Amino acid sequence: MAGPSQASLVARGLAAREARWLIEEFADEADLERAVSRRLAGEPLQYVIGHWPFRSLDLVVNENVLIPRPETEELVDVALIELARGGAPAPRILDLGCGSGAIGLALLCELEARGVLGSLVALDASSAALAVAQRNAVAHGLSRVSFVHSTWFASLDVSLRAGFDLVVSNPPYVAASEMASLDPVLAHEPRAALVAPDAEATAGFGDLAMIIAGAREWMSERASLVCEHGASQGEAAIAAARAAGFARVEDHRDLAGRARILVAACA
Numbered sequence: 001m002a003g004p005s006q007a008s009l010v011a012r013g014l015a016a017r018e019a020r021w022l023i024e025e026f027a028d029e030a031d032l033e034r035a036v037s038r039r040l041a042g043e044p045l046q047y048v049i050g051h052w053p054f055r056s057l058d059l060v061v062n063e064n065v066l067i068p069r070p071e072t073e074e075l076v077d078v079a080l081i082e083l084a085r086g087g088a089p090a091p092r093i094l095d096l097g098c099g100s101g102a103i104g105l106a107l108l109c110e111l112e113a114r115g116v117l118g119s120l121v122a123l124d125a126s127s128a129a130l131a132v133a134q135r136n137a138v139a140h141g142l143s144r145v146s147f148v149h150s151t152w153f154a155s156l157d158v159s160l161r162a163g164f165d166l167v168v169s170n171p172p173y174v175a176a177s178e179m180a181s182l183d184p185v186l187a188h189e190p191r192a193a194l195v196a197p198d199a200e201a202t203a204g205f206g207d208l209a210m211i212i213a214g215a216r217e218w219m220s221e222r223a224s225l226v227c228e229h230g231a232s233q234g235e236a237a238i239a240a241a242r243a244a245g246f247a248r249v250e251d252h253r254d255l256a257g258r259a260r261i262l263v264a265a266c267a
């Protein structure tokens, strides 16, 4: 028996494209009905479907991880340029606040496609997020990954000091006071993935400040730190990177022309 039509789901309030996606995703009528109800209740489509593309990867996503964003795909391009510049033959990468694993796993995968065998430490304060990242690594056959449950650098093994050729992060950078004015769909994502305390007179800059100040001792001589930040945090990010003693500090623009990606290089 045929299931509900796209038109009938649109009549219930779904956008046409979403109705088509859900029909394609859920062959079983009961599963489809559950998915439609979740979506109509406001849950992000990505969580309802349970996976989402990021660069060349299809990633499992659920309510324990941030939904990977298109602007973070641009960060991966910047990170690949930094890795090429550093020239490490088998780069060691640290992904701080890995969430679904999006950044680090995409980097490993794309390096491998270029014949470069990198390794990754994927770190997060959320064990539920680490479980998702681990599933994604296994699903994509990426084995040179270790997962670390840590509050930023606190539980990283000291033997890793001065060992990373690239540190990447898309940390929380939204101020608590800004949350109410943002897209209500953010309320479905983990608050700890989004909201950061203020620091250095800059709203939502607290986690970035800790990462920029703490990264250098974990980085090799020719390593770079590549961090996503909020559109109003560029000056604070550059000042923090200079204060931390990085030799080359740049802020890259996203496709919308806003400076959003800090690069801080040791050499």
Ligand SMILES: C[S@@+](CC[C@H](N)C(=O)[O-])C[C@H]1O[C@@H](n2cnc3c(N)ncnc32)[C@H](O)[C@@H]1O
Pocket: 065, 066, 067, 068, 069, 072, 096, 097, 098, 099, 100, 101, 102, 103, 123, 124, 125, 126, 129, 150, 151, 152, 169, 170, 171, 172, 192, 193, 194, 207
């Ligand atoms: C904005 S999300 C980024 C997730 C993923 N890297 C991405 O780009 O899609 C930030 C991540 O940082 C983690 N996080 C927040 N505070 C942290 C902390 N103090 N130490 C380590 N990880 C933290 C959150 O659990 C979340 O997974």
